[in-house]
Amino acid sequence: xxxxxxxxxxxxxxxxxxxxxxxxxxxxxxxxxxxxxxxxxxxxxxxxxxxxxxxxxxxxxxxxxxxxxxxxxxxxxxxxxxxxxxxxxxxxxxxxxxxxxxxxxxxxxxxxxxxxxxxxxxxxxxxxxxxxxxxxxxxxxxxxxxxxxxxxxxxxxxxxxxxxxxxxxxxxxxxxxxxxxxxxxxxxxxxxxxxxxxxxxxxxxxxxxxxxxxxxxxxxxxxxxxxxxxxxxxxxxxxxxxxxxxxxxxxxxxxxxxxxxxxxxxxxxxxxxxxxxxxxxxxxxxxxxxxxxxxxxxxxxxxxxxxxxxxxxxxxxxxxxxxxxxxxxxxxxxxxxxxxxxxxxxxxxxxxxxxxxxxxxxxxxxxxxxxxxxxxxxxxxxxxxxxxxxxxxxxxxxxxxxxxxxxxxxxxxxxxxxxxxxxxxxxxxxxxxxxxxxxxxxxxxxxxxxxxxxxxxxxxxxxxxxxxxxxxxxxxxxxxxxxxxxxxxxxxxxxxxxxxxxxxxxxxxxxxxxxxxxxxxxxxxxxxxxxxxxxxxxxxxxxxxxxxxxxxxxxxxxxxxxxxxxxxxxxxxxxxxxxxxxxxxxxxxxxxxxxxxxxxxxxxxxxxxxxxxxxxxxxxxxxxxxxxxxxxxxxxxxxxxxxxxxxxxxxxxxxxxxxxxxxxxxxxxxxxxxxxxxxxxxxxxxxxxxxxxxxxxxxxxxxxxxxxxxxxxxxxxxxxxxxxxxxxxxxxxxxxxxxxxxxxxxxxxxxxxxxxxxxxxxxxxxxxxxxxxxxxxxxxxxxxxxxxxxxxxxxxxxxxxxxxxxxxxxxxxxxxxxxxxxxxxxxxxxxxxxxxxxxxxxxxxxxxxxxxxx
Numbered sequence: 141x142x143x144x145x146x147x148x149x150x151x152x153x154x155x156x157x158x159x160x161x162x163x164x165x166x167x168x169x170x171x172x173x174x175x176x177x178x179x180x181x182x183x184x185x186x187x188x189x190x191x192x193x194x195x196x197x198x199x200x201x202x203x204x205x206x207x208x209x210x211x212x213x214x215x216x217x218x219x220x221x222x223x224x225x226x227x228x229x230x231x232x233x234x235x236x237x238x239x240x241x242x243x244x245x246x247x248x249x250x251x252x253x254x255x256x257x258x259x260x261x262x263x264x265x266x267x268x269x270x271x272x273x274x275x276x277x278x279x280x281x282x283x284x285x286x287x288x289x290x291x292x293x294x295x296x297x298x299x300x301x302x303x304x305x306x307x308x309x310x311x312x313x314x315x316x317x318x319x320x321x322x323x324x325x326x327x328x329x330x331x332x333x334x335x336x337x338x339x340x341x342x343x344x345x346x347x348x349x350x351x352x353x354x355x356x357x358x359x360x361x362x363x364x365x366x367x368x369x370x371x372x373x374x375x376x377x378x379x380x381x382x383x384x385x386x387x388x389x390x391x392x393x394x395x396x397x398x399x400x401x402x403x404x405x406x407x408x409x410x411x412x413x414x415x416x417x418x419x420x421x422x423x424x425x426x427x428x429x430x431x432x433x434x435x436x437x438x439x440x441x442x443x444x445x446x447x448x449x450x451x452x453x454x455x456x457x458x459x460x461x462x463x464x465x466x467x468x469x470x471x472x473x474x475x476x477x478x479x480x481x482x483x484x485x486x487x488x489x490x491x492x493x494x495x496x497x498x499x500x501x502x503x504x505x506x507x508x509x510x511x512x513x514x515x516x517x518x519x520x521x522x523x524x525x526x527x528x529x530x531x532x533x534x535x536x537x538x539x540x541x542x543x544x545x546x547x548x549x550x551x552x553x554x555x556x557x558x559x560x561x562x563x564x565x566x567x568x569x570x571x572x573x574x575x576x577x578x579x580x581x582x583x584x585x586x587x588x589x590x591x592x593x594x595x596x597x598x599x600x601x602x603x604x605x606x607x608x609x610x611x612x613x614x615x616x617x618x619x620x621x622x623x624x625x626x627x628x629x630x631x632x633x634x635x636x637x638x639x640x641x642x643x644x645x646x647x648x649x650x651x652x653x654x655x656x657x658x659x660x661x662x663x664x665x666x667x668x669x670x671x672x673x674x675x676x677x678x679x680x681x682x683x684x685x686x687x688x689x690x691x692x693x694x695x696x697x698x699x700x701x702x703x704x705x706x707x708x709x710x711x712x713x714x715x716x717x718x719x720x721x722x723x724x725x726x727x728x729x730x731x732x733x734x735x736x737x738x739x740x741x742x743x744x745x746x747x748x749x750x751x752x753x754x755x756x757x758x759x760x761x762x763x764x765x766x767x768x769x770x771x772x773x774x775x776x777x778x779x780x781x782x783x784x785x786x787x788x789x790x791x792x793x794x795x796x797x798x799x800x801x802x803x804x805x806x807x808x809x810x811x812x813x814x815x816x817x818x819x820x821x822x823x824x825x826x827x828x829x830x831x832x833x834x835x836x837x838x839x840x841x842x843x844x845x846x847x848x849x850x851x852x853x854x855x856x857x858x859x860x861x862x863x864x865x866x867x868x869x870x871x872x873x874x875x876x877x878x879x880x881x882x883x884x885x886x887x888x889x890x891x892x893x894x895x896x897x898x899x900x901x902x903x904x905x906x907x908x909x910x911x912x913x914x915x916x917x918x919x920x921x922x923x924x925x926x927x928x929x930x931x932x933x934x935x936x937x938x939x940x941x942x943x944x945x946x947x948x949x950x951x952x953x954x955x956x957x958x959x960x961x962x963x964x965x966x967x968x969x970x971x972x973x974x975x976x977x978x979x980x981x982x983x984x985x986x987x988x989x990x991x992x993x994x
Contacts, residue, residue, distance in 0.1 A: 173771035177778070179710055187718040188601075194497040195722055196381055198458030199402070199465060208253070208329035211322055211464035213457075219246065219318035220452050223301075224308040230955055230981045231302050231347040232273035233908045234929065239301055240276060243344055246321060247280055254328040258335065259285040263364070267357035269347050271980070272911065274926075277354045279364055280342040282328065287336045293369035295474050296341040296430075297323065298355070298421055300348030300375070303450075305955040305977030310452045311438055312445065316374030317344060319464055326468055327475070338475045341368065348375075348421055349979030355424035370474055371433040372467070373422040377442030379455040381729070382498070383463040384409055387435040389426050391491040391667070396473060397434070398493075398501040400466040405501070406494045406723055407667045409730075412439070416734050434470075436463060440726065442733040443598065443800035447974045448957075448967075492670045494723065506665070509673050513658040516680050520651045523684050524563075527644065527691055532556050562642050565626075566649030571656070573618040574760050580614030581607045585752035588790070589745045593842050594736050595790035596751060598800035600728035604721070606790050607755040609783040613776065615763045620772035644690070647683050650764040654680050657761070671723075675716045675761040682712045709765045720758045727754055737803070739842030740869040796841070796972060803976040804839045806963055808875055808984040814886050815991045826886040826990065833875035834862075835962055840976065844868045848970065855969045877961040880905060882952040882986030891936075900935040900990070902950060909953040909981050918946055950988040955981040 204214040222242060226235035244262070251260035265277040278301070283292070299316030303309025324342055327333055341364060345354030359365060376383070385397055385405035397403060413419065422435040438459065444450050493503045532555070585607065588595055596603035654676045661669040686708070731754065735747040766775070796802040810833035816826040839845045846865050853860050863873040885903040904910070908929045912922050919938035924930060935948070957963050957975070960983070967975060977983070 173774055176707065176710065177775075179707060183710065183714055183717060184721075186714065187721045191497060191718045191722055192725070194499070195404075196498070198382055198456070198462045201458055201461050209326050209331070211326055211461065211468050213461035213464065215325070216318045216322040216460050216464065217452065217455070219321050220310060220314050223314050223317065224310050224452055226308075228305055228307050228955065228977065229301060229303040229309055230305055230977075230979070231269060231275055231350055231353075232271075232928070233955065233981055236302055236346070237908075237928075240278065240346070243278055243301060243317070243321075247278070247324070247342070250321070250325045250328060251280070251282075253325075254282075255331075257285050258328055259283050260328075265357060265361055265364075267354070269350065269353045271909070273909065274928075275346045275354065277346055277358055278342075278344040279358075279361075280324070281364065282324070282335055282340040282342070284334050284336040290367075292337065292339050292367060294339040294341045294367045295471065296343055296368045296371040297471070298343040298345065298371060298373045298425070300345045300354060300421060302346050302349055302354075302979075303977075304349050304446045304979050305981060305983050306448050306957055306975045307446055307450045307977050308448070310450050310455070311376045311379045312450060313348070313375050314452075315376045315379050315438060315455075315460065319374060319460060319467070320344075322464060323467060323471065327471065330472070333472065333475050335475070338369075339367070340475065345421055347979075351979070352419060352421055352424045355421035356428075359424065359428045365430075368430055369432055371425050371430050372471070373420060373425065373433065373435045374437060374463075375420040375422070375435065376438035377445040377733075378440070378450070379438045379459050381438065381440040381456065382459050383436050383438045384440075384726075385434060386410075386412065386437050386439060387422060389431055389433040391493065393432060393434060394491055394493045394501070394503060397470055398503060399473060400469045402462060402466060402498050403495050403501040404466075404498045406726070407492050407670065408494075408723065408727065411668065412727075412730055415731075418734075436467065438463075440729040441800075442730070444974075445733060446976050446978075447801070447803060449801065449974060490667055492667045494670070494719070496719070497722070506667055509670060510662050510665070512677065513662055513673055516676055517655045517658055519684060520648075520655050520680060523687060524648050524651070527648075527687055528556070528559055530691065531559075531644075559645060562645040563648050563652065566642070566646050567652040569619065569622045570649055570653045570764050573615045573622070574653075574763055576618045577611035577613075577615035577763060578756055578760065580610040581752050581756045582749060584610045585748040586745060589748040592791050592795075593739060593744045593748065594795045595793070597732060597736050597795035597841070598797065599793075599795075600725050600732060602786065602790060602793075603728055603732065603751055604724060604755050605782070605786045607752045608759045609779055609786060611756045611759050612763070612766065613779045613783060616766060616772055616776050616779065619766075620776065623772065644687065647687060651680055651683050653764050671716075671720065671758060671761070674719060675713075678712050678716050679709065679765070682708060713762065713765060717762065720761070724755060724758055733800070736842075737840045740838065740840050744842050801974040802839070802841055802843055802972060804837060804843075804845075804973050805976050805978070806835055806837045806960070806966070806983065808879065808960060808962070808986075809834055809836065810875065810882065810986045812881070812883060812986070812988045813991065814883075814988065815993070816886075816888050817993050823887065823889040826888060831881070833879070834872050835875045835877075836870070836872045839869045839973070842869065843973075845871050848973070849873070852966060852970055856965055858965075875962070877965070879959075879961055879984075882907075882954075883950060883988045886990060888992070896939045898937050898939075898992075900937065900948070902933045902935070904931060904933065904950075904952055905954070905959075906931050907952050907954055909951075911949075911951040911953075913949045913951075914947060915949075920948070945991070945993050948990040948992070950990065952986045952988070953980075953982045954984040954986075959984050 201214060202210060202212040204212055204218065206212050223239055226238040229235040229239045247262060251262070254260060259282070261281045261283070263279045265279055267275055267277070269275055281294070297320045299320050300313045301317050303312065308314070320342060327340060343358060345358065347353035348355065382402070382404055385403070386409050388394060388410075391407070394405070397405065420435065422433065425433055444454060489505050489507050491503055492506055492509055493501055495501050588606070596606060657672050658676055661672040728751065732751065735743065735750055739747060810831065812831040813829050814826045815829045816824070837845060837849070839848070845868060849860055849863065849871060858877070860873040861876055863871060865871040883902060883904045887901045889899045889901070891897045891899050906929050910930070910933055912920065912933065912935055914920055917940065921936045923934040923936060924932070939946070955977070957967070963975065
């Protein structure tokens with residue numbers, strides 16, 4: 141009896157010892173998790189705010205008193221303030237013509253300060269746009285007056301000086317124009333450049349906003365374009381962050397750009413314009429024979445793009461200086477080196493390139509990327525197979541106690557099969573976890589598009605957290621459920637399941653996932669999958685080294701706690717994490733303003749999915765690293781709390797503010813009919829028989845318009861008559877805001893006895909855009925067509941005797957905000973919504989039909 145009691149006590153002590161050991165083990169895991177989580181937060185801070193500060197830092201602004209050959213932002217901004225004082229510069233308007241004259245005067249002044257052997261040739265290229273307006277491009281060729289050869293190559297610097305309706309066009313594209321003006325002054329005053337080997341052409345195009353018409357006109361100018369070897373185009377949307385090299389005609393040209401002080405570019409930026417379908421003068425040059433070209437621009441945070449807020453006061457200090465200093469280095473290298481080698485237009489082995497915190501440019505060939513990925517895949521397969529075979533042979537010959545993964549060889553009848561199956565199962569679970577995480581984020585994107593479609597508008601950081609957290613949560617939840625299922629299966633298969641570890645299998649499964657991503661990258665043969673190599677080249681070697689070291693040391697004490705598996709993958713991911721967050725943030729800041737503009741055209745769901753995909757796809761590379769922490773419940777709790785905080789902020793915040801406003805467009809349309817009976821008298825006034833006018837308002841970002849118009853009507857006490865909304869973002873109502881009629885008076889005079897020739901005098905509002913047309917078979921001549929602007933149009937017509945009735949159509953277009961009482965009132969009362977203009981001048985479109993009966 142005493143023996144039995146003693147045995148019972150012994151069992152109780154063993155049970156307590158196991159309980160204490162389990163509790164100590166759990167406490168140790170909790171401490172490791174806390175340390176791991178603190179380390180993760182530190183890495184995110186380094187990869188986020190700190191990296192952002194380094195990437196977007198700008199140089200000190202050079203004052204206007206500095207030497208003329210040194211780029212000065214202050215001098216460039218002096219040009220800009222003068223250029224934008226004319227208001228909007230829509231083609232063939234007062235602002236456009238005044239801006240042209242100002243640029244000509246500044247070019248003449250700059251050239252007057254040039255060295256004696258430097259020759260400046262100023263030319264104005266006349267062309268007719270699609271609306272039959274007579275427009276001009278401004279061209280300057282700088283050459284050496286001593287060197288008379290006609291076959292000297294040229295470098296062309298281009299920007300457009302027109303803007304859209306209502307916008308002073310400070311960034312788009314006043315920034316490009318004034319940077320080139322300052323660069324022209326720098327180069328002419330640089331004693332090291334004599335333009336004997338390479339000429340310099342300055343091109344300021346007109347009518348870019350209405351379809352690249354100025355650039356296309358320049359293409360036809362054989363005198364100026366024949367020797368252009370390099371071109372450099374500048375176009376922008378907002379100057380609140382440093383500019384990027386957006387596109388090159390050949391990736392080989394990036395080698396020359398890599399010499400600048402602060403290179404800012406990424407191969408992915410080549411696709412941005414294609415994804416949105418917008419074109420610049422760069423496209424006209426590229427697809428019409430110019431094979432060596434760059435496009436630079438300020439494309440981040442384009443929330444004030446094509447609005448009255450595109451003003452010099454919004455510029456961030458130092459960004460003009462930053463781009464100017466980079467360009468002067470690139471231009472000097474081209475002018476001095478006389479590099480006439482034509483790069484391969486089709487880039488048979490294109491370069492992959494990206495900047496590191498805007499300090500250094502990493503450049504390597506696509507073939508090199510593919511080769512490295514193939515080597516990594518082969519190493520992963522070979523080392524994995526060798527490790528399993530050696531384990532199998534070695535541990536079969538030894539008599540080890542059950543410790544760590546060695547238990548596999550004593551607890552299972554077919555350990556080799558178990559190990560292979562475990563690798564497959566872990567790999568599938570990782571892939572499924574990533575798919576679940578992706579689906580979680582896409583589901584949230586669909587929900588957000590219904591609840592708060594533009595919740596991320598104006599804040600790329602919020603978008604990153606909003607869509608990455610659900611991905612992490614979905615991944616961790618699935619991994620947690622898989623571990624529970626896996627543990628339950630092991631408990632049924634083995635009595636000592638708690639001592640069985642599959643660390644090697646889990647590590648190797650991570651390598652399998654990365655191998656699959658590299659296979660996709662290789663198969664795509666695309667530069668734009670380079671992010672796969674960035675992660676793989678850091679993570680895969682680390683895991684391979686750990687696998688080898690653990691095998692060699694046979695799990696000695698230094699690796700007994702397996703802490704290296706928890707911390708090392710996190711530490712080694714610092715560089716790819718910094719680069720991934722930085723490039724995702726940069727792309728989001730380009731995409732968000734343009735994606736949301738298309739909400740009114742059915743892009744609400746698509747836009748949210750696009751933004752979600754930009755965030756989540758790079759996040760997937762980081763997910764397998766998270767599986768190393770076994771504290772799934774703690775991690776899920778932290779992620780859920782963080783997600784709900786971010787979701788609440790996203791739902792209650794006001795996305796549209798002064799710095800990133802909502803936008804609308806309004807178009808006035810009037811139709812007037814005048815009728816004349818010519819047999820009444822030789823000279824007579826024509827009577828107005830009908831007139832109607834309306835205003836059509838469109839909002840962007842999916843903003844519902846009807847409540848806004850109701851609010852506007854209450855504020856100004858003016859009823860909107862016959863309001864009809866064709867969609868939630870498009871409404872029309874009568875134009876009853878006392879707007880001046882375009883055509884004020886029409887007089888017809890017969891100028892021969894047979895009543896076949898008439899002179900028509902039309903008195904109308906002052907306008908630069910007056911179009912006279914007739915569909916009838918009559919000879920029509922506008923006597924004062926070249927008088928721009930004008931308040932009277934004189935038309936001579938010649939009729940055949942068979943014509944008894946005919947019509948003349950008179951179209952008068954204006955785009956000054958003071959010509960519209962409605963726009964003046966709306967913009968004053970509804971300060972949270974800003975006008976967005978278009979490239980043509982047709983915000984106020986007055987169509988008049990003159991019917992003449994003989």
